[in-house]
Amino acid sequence: MTEKTGYTIEVENLTKRYGDLVAVDDISFTVSTGEVFALLGPNGAGKTTTVEIINTIRTPTSGTVTLLGMDVTKKKLDIVRRIGVLPQGFNSFDRITVRETLQYYSRLFSCRNTDIAGLIELVNLEDKANEQYKNLSGGLRQRLGIAIALVNDPEVVFLDEPTTGLDPRARREVWEVLQGLKQKGKTVFLTTHYMEEAELLADTVAIISKGKIIAMDSPAKLIENTTNYLVLTLLSADDNVIEIIRTMGFEPVLDNDKDIKTRVEHIDDVQKILSALKEAGAFYLGLDVRKPNLEEVFLKLTGAAFHNGHVVEREAV
Amino acid sequence: MNPRVVGANLFVKLLGVYREKTTMFFTLAFPIILILVFGTIFMSQDNAGFHLCVQDLDQTKSSIDSVKELEVNGKFKITRVDPAVSAIQYIKVNKVNLVLVIPKGFEKSLLRRKFFSDYKSSVTITYVYDPSSSSVPTKMEILNGVLAGINQEMTSIPPFLKSAATSILTRKYRFIEYFIPGIIAMSVMTLSLFGTVNLNTELRQKGIIRKLCTTPITHTDWILSDILYQSTIAVVSTITMLLVSYAVYDVKLHLDAWLLAFILLEVFAFVGIGMILTRFVKEAQSAAAAANAISFPMMFLSGSFFPIELMPEFLQKFAKTLPLYYVNEGLRAAMIFEDNQAALHDAAIIGVFAAVVFILGVIATRWEEGQ
Numbered sequence: 134m135t136e137k138t139g140y141t142i143e144v145e146n147l148t149k150r151y152g153d154l155v156a157v158d159d160i161s162f163t164v165s166t167g168e169v170f171a172l173l174g175p176n177g178a179g180k181t182t183t184v185e186i187i188n189t190i191r192t193p194t195s196g197t198v199t200l201l202g203m204d205v206t207k208k209k210l211d212i213v214r215r216i217g218v219l220p221q222g223f224n225s226f227d228r229i230t231v232r233e234t235l236q237y238y239s240r241l242f243s244c245r246n247t248d249i250a251g252l253i254e255l256v257n258l259e260d261k262a263n264e265q266y267k268n269l270s271g272g273l274r275q276r277l278g279i280a281i282a283l284v285n286d287p288e289v290v291f292l293d294e295p296t297t298g299l300d301p302r303a304r305r306e307v308w309e310v311l312q313g314l315k316q317k318g319k320t321v322f323l324t325t326h327y328m329e330e331a332e333l334l335a336d337t338v339a340i341i342s343k344g345k346i347i348a349m350d351s352p353a354k355l356i357e358n359t360t361n362y363l364v365l366t367l368l369s370a371d372d373n374v375i376e377i378i379r380t381m382g383f384e385p386v387l388d389n390d391k392d393i394k395t396r397v398e399h400i401d402d403v404q405k406i407l408s409a410l411k412e413a414g415a416f417y418l419g420l421d422v423r424k425p426n427l428e429e430v431f432l433k434l435t436g437a438a439f440h441n442g443h444v445v446e447r448e449a450v
Numbered sequence: 451m452n453p454r455v456v457g458a459n460l461f462v463k464l465l466g467v468y469r470e471k472t473t474m475f476f477t478l479a480f481p482i483i484l485i486l487v488f489g490t491i492f493m494s495q496d497n498a499g500f501h502l503c504v505q506d507l508d509q510t511k512s513s514i515d516s517v518k519e520l521e522v523n524g525k526f527k528i529t530r531v532d533p534a535v536s537a538i539q540y541i542k543v544n545k546v547n548l549v550l551v552i553p554k555g556f557e558k559s560l561l562r563r564k565f566f567s568d569y570k571s572s573v574t575i576t577y578v579y580d581p582s583s584s585s586v587p588t589k590m591e592i593l594n595g596v597l598a599g600i601n602q603e604m605t606s607i608p609p610f611l612k613s614a615a616t617s618i619l620t621r622k623y624r625f626i627e628y629f630i631p632g633i634i635a636m637s638v639m640t641l642s643l644f645g646t647v648n649l650n651t652e653l654r655q656k657g658i659i660r661k662l663c664t665t666p667i668t669h670t671d672w673i674l675s676d677i678l679y680q681s682t683i684a685v686v687s688t689i690t691m692l693l694v695s696y697a698v699y700d701v702k703l704h705l706d707a708w709l710l711a712f713i714l715l716e717v718f719a720f721v722g723i724g725m726i727l728t729r730f731v732k733e734a735q736s737a738a739a740a741a742n743a744i745s746f747p748m749m750f751l752s753g754s755f756f757p758i759e760l761m762p763e764f765l766q767k768f769a770k771t772l773p774l775y776y777v778n779e780g781l782r783a784a785m786i787f788e789d790n791q792a793a794l795h796d797a798a799i800i801g802v803f804a805a806v807v808f809i810l811g812v813i814a815t816r817w818e819e820g821q
């Protein structure tokens with residue numbers, strides 16, 4: 134039971150094959166009660182497969198998954214009553230309003246005392262309560278999806294890519310809702326391919342790539358353990374800057390077409406580079422020195438390229 | 451089974467279709483359009499008398515009266531041909547196929563026969579006709595009958611052989627009345643089959659089915675709500691069809707519990723087929739195509755539009771293997787012939803079929819992916 138082990142989810146040697154394709158390759162991990170757990174990985178890494186096996190929609194090829202102390206392949210009906218799920222690419226009935234949709238799902242769970250108004254407030258949809266689903270924007274739909282996942286007051290909430298396809302503002306609004314869930318003490322299982330999202334929300338991040346979990350820890354520990362360098366960013370730098378830094382033995386890369394990023398071992402290296410640039414009279418708008426973020430951790434671990442804040446698996450490394 | 455869950459699903463589906471005004475309109479309008487189109491064709495056929503050209507060479511009171519008699523009692527639409535023209539020429543010029551010629555001296559002969567009992571007195575009515583026309587023999591047959599009747603009357607000896615036509619129907623029914631039960635059966639089939647296939651593939655593609663997998667709803671509750679939903683649509687559509695055919699064509703059919711029974715059994719059968727299709731045909735478009743492939747031949751071969759007796763023997767045998775045939779037969783037995791025995795027989799067949807297909811449909815329904 135949860136109470137005995139302290140784990141809400143226990144995954145042991147889980148494998149899922151689709152024909153010849155091994156989508157999930159012998160993974161094991163645990164999720165503690167009350168934590169926000171993020172499964173981070175690029176498209177096709179096996180996130181949805183993993184999360185849907187845990188919430189009983191798919192069956193594993195081998196391995197065991199225990200959720201709330203129950204085997205997911207055997208206790209489906211008991212489990213679904215105690216979890217809430219926002220599936221990837223969530224959709225609802227076009228012509229049904231926000232309030233009616235929540236009432237509908239509440240009835241499916243035979244909940245007689247669901248606080249519909251409270252849920253609408255929780256996801257900030259008060260203005261849209263009587264709007265039909267088809268008239269909601271992507272961000273509002275996702276927020277409705279989260280509210281639906283909460284109609285049965287679940288102990289564990291699964292959110293499969295809750296912010297994919299949303300603009301930065303809508304994404305931020307969803308994050309606020311998710312932080313609210315954490316405060317309510319729910320165990321949250323999140324999948325995402327946004328580093329920023331995992332870093333901001335998660336207590337534990339598991340990085341999944343090609344069906345395997347390649348690292349798992351708190352965001353801070355992951356960064357500390359996998360990297361021992363700093364990142365220097367020169368904003369809107371001249372074209373010749375990249376050459377100058379390269380001749381000093383560093384490996385600068387162009388980011389966003391105008392910024393230059395360089396890994397340095399020590400803060401002294403920053404000093405050296407800046408003096409060299411000053412000597413050459415090279416121009417840059419500003420600079421930034423910081424510890425690496427999850428993005429760089431991911432790059433280091435997988436050899437993947439990154440692009441606008443989310444990762445894409447490189448063809449062949 | 452959980453009535454609250456079934457009710458919630460039924461409510462959401464009905465509300466959805468109610469708010470989707472265009473879908474709702476076409477759902478109800480399609481069978482109505484069929485009824486109006488076919489009704490207009492049948493009614494004009496029912497009323498159409500034969501067209502007949504008559505050339506009266508006698509131009510006496512008796513001959514004119516006889517022509518009127520043909521018009522009124524023989525139900526012919528008479529065109530009077532000018533006695534001055536040649537009948538043969540008239541046929542060629544006006545492209546008509548038959549002219550009946552009353553000879554000169556018609557009245558004289560008639561009076562001699564009537565008042566002087568001169569049995570040798572007779573007249574020869576001539577049919578001038580175009581033998582290449584297919585409706586001429588029928589016309590001549592009818593005319594012969596009329597003429598025989600007149601001869602009979604004049605001899606005033608009662609005939610030895612009489613014939614009496616007794617229809618098996620208590621009331622005279624028009625073709626449109628045979629047609630309506632067929633249209634009802636066809637519409638309920640299409641609504642249930644396409645309704646189930648479209649709804650379920652749409653919900654699957656939108657991922658709603660996947661979401662439902664993470665709720666405690668059971669297949670039984672889901673399918674039951676589907677049945678109730680499709681039944682509601684079928685009943686509403688049937689009522690609309692009956693009202694329209696009554697309002698426009700004065701169609702009065704016998705309405706009793708059989709009608710409801712057949713509709714419900716048919717809904718079960720075709721929702722079942724729909725569920726089997728949704729299981730095995732994943733793409734919405736190919737599912738609709740498969741539904742078409744099933745319903746289209748059934749529509750034409752099972753006697754919805756015309757009696758299967760008009761089809762070749764082997765097709766008639768084939769028709770009797772189609773579920774829709776038994777719904778058509780059953781509905782006609784109940785609504786036209788008021789034959790409970792026959793209705794029961796058809797209901798039993800469609801009932802067994804519905805049960806088998808429905809159970810297969812329930813078994814076939816899978817929500818989980820990647821089994």
Ligand SMILES: Nc1ncnc2c1ncn2[C@@H]1O[C@H](COP(=O)(O)OP(=O)(O)OP(=O)(O)O)[C@@H](O)[C@H]1O
Pocket residue numbers: 151154156174175176177178179180181182183221326819820
């Ligand atoms: N039902 C299925 N049948 C066959 N292959 C599948 C199926 N579902 C997923 N796959 C394959 O398994 C691999 C993992 O897919 P999965 O959907 O779990 O990835 P994901 O990490 O969720 O990706 P995304 O970020 O795009 O959602 C992919 O290569 C995918 O093509």
Ligand SMILES: [Mg+2]
Pocket residue numbers: 180181182221293294
């Ligand atoms: Mg996914």
